[in-house]
Amino acid sequence: MDWTLECSGCGAQRGPEGLPTVCGACGAPWLVRYARTIPASTRAAFAKRPQVMWRYREMLPLVPGEEPVSLGEGGTPLLPVPRLGERLGFSDLWVKDEAVNPTGSFKARGLCAAVTRAVAAGVKRFTVPTAGNAGVAAAAYCARAGAVVRVYAPMSTPKPLLDQMTAYGAELVTVEGHIGDCGQLSRVYAASHDAMDLSTLREPYRIEGKKTLGLEIAEQLDWTLPAMIIYPTGGGTGLIGMWKAFLELIAAGLVQGPMPRLVSVQSAGCAPVIKAFEEGKTVCEPWPDPQTLASGLRVPGPLGGALMLRAIRESAGGAVAVTDDQLLDGARLMSGLEGIDACPEGGATVAAAHILLARGMVGRDERLILFNTGAGVLYGHDLK
Secondary structure (H helix, E strand, O other): OOEEEEEOOOOOEEOOOOOOOEOOOOOOEEEEEEOOOOOOOHHHHHHOOOOOHHHHHHHOOOOOOOOOOOOOOOOOOEEEOHHHHHHHOOOOEEEEEHHHOOOOEOHHHHHHHHHHHHHHOOOOEEEEEOOOHHHHHHHHHHHHHOOEEEEEEEOOOOHHHHHHHHHOOOEEEEEOOOHHHHHHHHHHHHHHHOOEEOOOOOOOHHHHHHHHHHHHHHHHOOOOOOOEEEEEOOOOHHHHHHHHHHHHHHHHOOOOOOOOEEEEEEEOOEOHHHHHHHOOOOOOOOOOOOOOOOHHHOOOOOOOHHHHHHHHHHOOOEEEEEOHHHHHHHHHHHHHHHOOOEOHHHHHHHHHHHHHHHOOOOOOOOOEEEEEOEEHHHHOOOOO
16 A cells, blocks of 8 residues: 555554554544655546546555445536526536435545445444434445444434435434434444444545545646635535645646635534634534534534644635524525535535625635535425
8 A cells, every 4th residue: 555644633654554543642533645646647547537536546545456345426516506606696606516426425435435445454344423424325335345334323314314324234223312422322332343433534534535526626627726615514524635635636736726715614503613713723612412404514523623624724714604594595595596406514505605705705706616415305304
């Protein structure tokens, strides 16, 4: 393997052998660092390959000749949304629609990469806490790999998502509480049943899968970068992954121009990243009594909080909270004006764009990308 792992907290380094969880010295997540050189000619090679995330294999954790555990994830459309842009007051607005992934959300990318590396290391049993979509993706990719997964999900998780987990063969345990409570149970199960914990950022490869969001955006924009990206953040691997992708692309000379300004949007009922950002802190404090119908945003104590704050600040981005009414209105606008099956989290980015424009934090003519992270139909909410 021609990569190493670097602790995002204390900078410690280690090899990729075994099944790394978090840094033993400080408890922070590991980040993958590659020894590879990526020539500019690699862009032409990318263009000749199938429209899946593994087309970028030179920038991903694969050894030569290795085939990932795949369902055809990635290659999702980046759509111009002129009617939504006109309604909000933007002339160059786009939506990256992750609802068309195999498992109906962006979680397919990260879980595909994590399961691929773990199965290659000999893992046969997994466990994961979820707010919804991650459990679906873990169940699907474990089924694809012939492995077993136990999923811990809050009882408040939308029923269509729970049904999808069991359809893929997951051992589903519903919990009276939030995803933090599910995480504690998942870690206990992992320790007592020789299972690998796929929790967000407790292994280093989900970030690498999510990194392909940024790689795709760069290629879809002809190797240029947008001015701003608004991203709904719960656990935050997508935001962190894109930040890592853009840094790697810039370092390799595959794109020109500055890093896009990365903006985190959360629900007002669970906004630990926004609170920490506004207070000038470098870590997030757990959010008491998280409440929001956007299940993917109901993450009260994200392990990647420090990394999210770092990505936001280093990109000169921002953070904004929206109410449930605002995000539902945003989802209805995205769906009704552009035909995109918007989830509540996707609706949050619409609401955030409106707020950022009103605050003067983004210009009307700047290229702005919103994310629809999953299929609205899987939530069982009336978003019409």
